[in-house]
Amino acid sequence: MNKVAGKAQGERVMVIDGRVLSMSDCPVRDVLDKISGKWSSLMVFALADGPRRFSELRRLIPDISQRMLTQTLRDLQRDGYLTRTVYPTQPPSVEYRLTDLGRSFLTVLHPFVHWSAENHAAIRAARAAYDEEQG
Amino acid sequence: MNKVAGKAQGERVMVIDGRVLSMSDCPVRDVLDKISGKWSSLMVFALADGPRRFSELRRLIPDISQRMLTQTLRDLQRDGYLTRTVYPTQPPSVEYRLTDLGRSFLTVLHPFVHWSAENHAAIRAARAAYDEEQG
DNA sequence: AAGAGCAACTCTCAAAAAGAGACCAACTTG
């Protein structure tokens, strides 16, 4: 029978660090799938230097639709990156604030951002070269 | 008129590190939008310890459809993370191999993976708590 | 007092992206 890196055929697997892991209980995928959403990491950044209100975030990131803003915030709240606090003022205000987990995530996100800034030119060049030769 | 953090209304902006940047020329978004695709980083990992052939990758990551495997590889090739080499054997074989850029990206991806593994439990707990109280 | 505006959403509908799986051509192996 066909084997996949020593596992039975039907089992779902993946590779991390050269190791084959079963798909179902891979922590990395579980975390990455959520946080790698189009808006998630940007949202964590937007909250980096203090709590912000809903409409403040909307103004800071005008590209996001309200629908996705709401949903991204909910998802991040659910996974424990931020807290949502409702102040029953008039009009009501809702404050979003990073948790310790959220701030801890920032430390790993930072190198990512620096890498991107440093290698942006190379990537754009690669793209241009590819597009030229492939048309 | 309504201003957004000191910029004119029509202009698209974002926040990185507490700074407001215009959307059109933000290197981070440009890089992140591509590499944060569902399969991209996993693919880079799969190539971490050496070049692999198309069907080898398909076996390593059985969850991916052939369509997305092809497309992810093309996108990564276009952005310069990997090279694609066709050997005119019978049957033909195509080898995918990380470039220097791709390997450099690995160095920034690694902390990410470790963070995920370390904080997986906390995230799962947050999720469970949220689901319990919100139902 | 009527109308406009803000806050934080939700809802619906359209567009884009992803997944499932059939099909393909050339060759090899049983």
Next chain:
DNA sequence: CAAGTTGGTCTCTTTTTGAGAGTTGCTCTT
């Protein structure tokens, strides 16, 4: 001669995302 391998493409369906109108309650303006 039938079946399998390789590296794809094509079509169809489902899921995600985006655009934007609608909502409730209160305040501020004219």
